[in-house]
Amino acid sequence: xxxxELIEIVPLERPVTARITVPGSKSITNRALILxxxxxxxxxxxxxxxxxxxxxxxxxxxxxxxxxxxxxDPGEFCNRTLVVGGLGGQIPHAGTDRNPLELFVGxxxxxxxxxxxxxxxxxxxxxxxxxxxxxxRPQANLIQALRKLGYRVDSPNDxxxxxxxxxxxxxxxxxxxxxxxxxxxxxALLLAAAAGGWKVEVxxxxxxEAPYVAMTQRLMETFPARGGAxxxxxxxxSASYFSAAQxxxxxxxxxxxxxxxxxxxxxxxxxxxxxxxxxxxxRQTQLGDSIMTAMILAPFASHPVxxxxxxxxxxxxxxxxxxxxxxxxxxxxxVAEAGDTLTIFPSLPTAxxxxxxTYHDHRVAMCFAILGLKVPGxxxxxxxxxxxxxxxFFQKLAAPAPGGLxxxxxxxxxxxPLPPGGLFAA
Numbered sequence: 001x002x003x004x005e006l007i008e009i010v011p012l013e014r015p016v017t018a019r020i021t022v023p024g025s026k027s028i029t030n031r032a033l034i035l036x037x038x039x040x041x042x043x044x045x046x047x048x049x050x051x052x053x054x055x056x057x058x059x060x061x062x063x064x065x066x067x068x069x070x071x072x073d074p075g076e077f078c079n080r081t082l083v084v085g086g087l088g089g090q091i092p093h094a095g096t097d098r099n100p101l102e103l104f105v106g107x108x109x110x111x112x113x114x115x116x117x118x119x120x121x122x123x124x125x126x127x128x129x130x131x132x133x134x135x136x137r138p139q140a141n142l143i144q145a146l147r148k149l150g151y152r153v154d155s156p157n158d159x160x161x162x163x164x165x166x167x168x169x170x171x172x173x174x175x176x177x178x179x180x181x182x183x184x185x186x187x188a189l190l191l192a193a194a195a196g197g198w199k200v201e202v203x204x205x206x207x208x209e210a211p212y213v214a215m216t217q218r219l220m221e222t223f224p225a226r227g228g229a230x231x232x233x234x235x236x237x238s239a240s241y242f243s244a245a246q247x248x249x250x251x252x253x254x255x256x257x258x259x260x261x262x263x264x265x266x267x268x269x270x271x272x273x274x275x276x277x278x279x280x281x282x283r284q285t286q287l288g289d290s291i292m293t294a295m296i297l298a299p300f301a302s303h304p305v306x307x308x309x310x311x312x313x314x315x316x317x318x319x320x321x322x323x324x325x326x327x328x329x330x331x332x333x334x335v336a337e338a339g340d341t342l343t344i345f346p347s348l349p350t351a352x353x354x355x356x357x358t359y360h361d362h363r364v365a366m367c368f369a370i371l372g373l374k375v376p377g378x379x380x381x382x383x384x385x386x387x388x389x390x391x392x393f394f395q396k397l398a399a400p401a402p403g404g405l406x407x408x409x410x411x412x413x414x415x416x417p418l419p420p421g422g423l424f425a426a
Contacts, residue, residue, distance in 0.1 A: 001422040003384040003394065006355070006412040009372025015250045018401045020242045021258045023078040024049040025235040025266060026389050027212065030057050030110040031219050032230055034118055034191045037066045039086030041227025047073065048232050050080040052388045053108040058082070060103040060115055064122070065092025078392050086227065089195035091166065094124025100163050105130040107317055107360075107388070109184055112160060113142055117188040120151045121195055122166035129161035133360070138315055141178055142185040148175040149198055171197030179204030179213070182312065187216040211267035211288065218265055233261040236268035237363075238390050240290035241370050243272050244297055245405060248374035255405075277301045284309035289363055295324050296367045298344035299333040299351055300374065310340040317388070318359035327368060330354040331375060353377015362388040369397065373405075379412050387425035394423040 024047040033054070036043040048054065050070075058068055066085060073079035095101035103119075105111040105128060112130055116139070119126040129135070140158035147153055150170045155162035177186045177200060189200045190213070202213060224230055239257045246255040261269050268290040274281060277298060283291045291307055298305040313320035325335045325342060332350035336343045353376050358365040362385050372378030386393045397407040398420065409418050 001419075003423060003425050004411040004413065004418060006379055006381055007383050007394070007418065008377070008379045008410040008412045009369050009397075010408040010410060011373055011376055012249055012405065012407060015253045016401050016405050017254045018242075018403070018405055019256045019258050020239075020396055020404070021076050022234045022238040022242070022396075023051065023076055023390060023392075024232040025261075026051065026053050027110065027215060027235075027266065028219065028232050029054045030108075030114060031187065031191060031216055032223070032232060033057050033061060033082070033084065034114050035220065035223045035225070036082075036084035036086055036230075037061055037118075038089055038192070038195050039084075039223075039225050039227055040088045041086055043084045043086055043224055043227055044229040045082040045084060046229060046231050047076070047234070048080050048082045049235065049389065050078055051391055052106060053111065056104065056106045056108050057111040057115070060105065060111060063093065063101065063103060064119070078390065089121055089169065091119060091122030094119075094122045094166060095126060097125050097165070100125035100127040102127045102129065105134060105160070107131040107134045109134075109137060109182065109316070112137075112139065113182070113184040113188040114191060116142055116146065116162070116164060117192040119164050120146055120149070120166050121168060121192060123168055124166055126164045126166065127161060128164065133317065135160050138181040141181055142188060145175040145177045145185065145189060145200075149173040149196070169195060169197045172199070173197070174199040174201070176201045176203055179210050181315065183210050183212040186210070186213050190216050190220065215265045218263075233263065233265070234259055235389065236261055236266040236271065237289040238366075238393075240268055240271040240293040241366050241393075242396075242405075243275065244293045244370050245373055247275065247297055247300070248370065249405075277305050279303060280306045280308060282309045283307065283313060292320065292324060292363050292367050293370065295328070295342065295344060296371045299328070299347040301346060304343050304345045306341060306343045308341050310342065314340075317361040318364065320361065320364070323357075323359050323361065323364050324367075327354070327356050327364065330356070331371065331378070351375050353379070355379045355381060358382050358385050360385050362386045362390065366390065366393055369394070373407065384425040391425045392423075394425070395420055398423055
């Protein structure tokens with residue numbers, strides 16, 4: 001049964017004690033897949049996220065000729081165990097100039113960027129394309145770096161769709177990549193650098209502290225490059241929604257996240273440390289995608305909260321700064337936007353329900369679902385967009401404690417509660 005096109009979240013009026021399992025980290029899963037196909041031997045990835053973004057990566061790698069065995073994970077429905085045959089830098093399949101091998105990346109920024117660097121190691125031509133939104137997202141910095149390394153990339157506007165002509169490793173070639181638009185460009189090059197013989201220089205503000213580049217480097221240092229097993233930790237950004245939910249539930253509610261990451265590889269493992277919210281939070285140095293979760297809590301803080309360094313939010317799955325401002329304003333929240341900063345003011349007396357446009361953005365949908373635990377009348381358009389990273393998110397909300405929160409979710413067109421089978425985003 002497909003998820004309804006418009007759903008309503010009913011606030012909870014009773015305390016909840018729960019221990020929630022969230023799927024694996026998307027960022028780590030897609031990085032680990034690239035490292036696994038480059039490994040010298042078979043790598044078993046446990047706890048890998050199985051969602052739209054990771055499935056397009058697996059599909060693309062299989063089209064390139066890599067053997068990837070997919071097995072169910074008994075601990076989490078939206079995870080898989082992936083057994084990957086690494087080929088030490090070889091790319092088995094390729095197309096020709098006239099007929100490039102096509103790879104569809106959807107709206108997955110990690111897949112689009114990481115695959116662009118990977119296919120350069122092959123011998124032949126590859127066409128990367130995605131959704132219309134992915135074709136709008138930045139790619140120029142990476143494309144220019146690949147050209148600097150000596151690879152031919154055909155794209156009229158240095159975005160996708162693009163034809164990349166692999167020429168195998170190019171030992172000693174050098175490039176500089178800037179972090180200004182996306183750290184994924186640097187991660188893409190670093191993941192393939194050893195196999196390509198490339199020297200990659202990363203430039204930009206706070207280069208040494210860039211959290212997603214640091215994640216890539218730590219992953220490379222610990223990954224079983226000659227084969228073995230690797231455990232992928234739960235997604236800290238996904239966990240943030242349930243950490244935030246506790247603030248909206250009647251006391252003495254207690255929400256725990258099962259197997260919460262023990263490392264600090266994911267910047268969003270810091271989210272619980274920002275509760276209650278401070279007066280300022282930076283997207284660049286303090287929180288990643290979970291800064292949007294903090295924005296949902298901000299109207300109920302005792303003071304204005306200013307969110308800074310939001311430029312990269314504008315070029316992700318949607319223009320997230322504009323989206324959060326617009327939808328919070330619909331809900332009676334006072335929001336001020338100045339440059340790449342949002343200030344959200346205490347708005348408890350004026351908070352109200354509204355029909356929320358999700359902009360095909362999984363994080364917008366999940367954020368406002370959590371707001372619906374506090375504010376009656378929150379209705380989400382196109383809630384199935386959560387399939388990008390968390391297909392069973394609404395099932396987790398609705399499942400009875402302790403595995404869920406026991407939230408009632410209505411089909412807005414009928415007013416009837418949706419059964420568990422009608423809450424999976426396929």
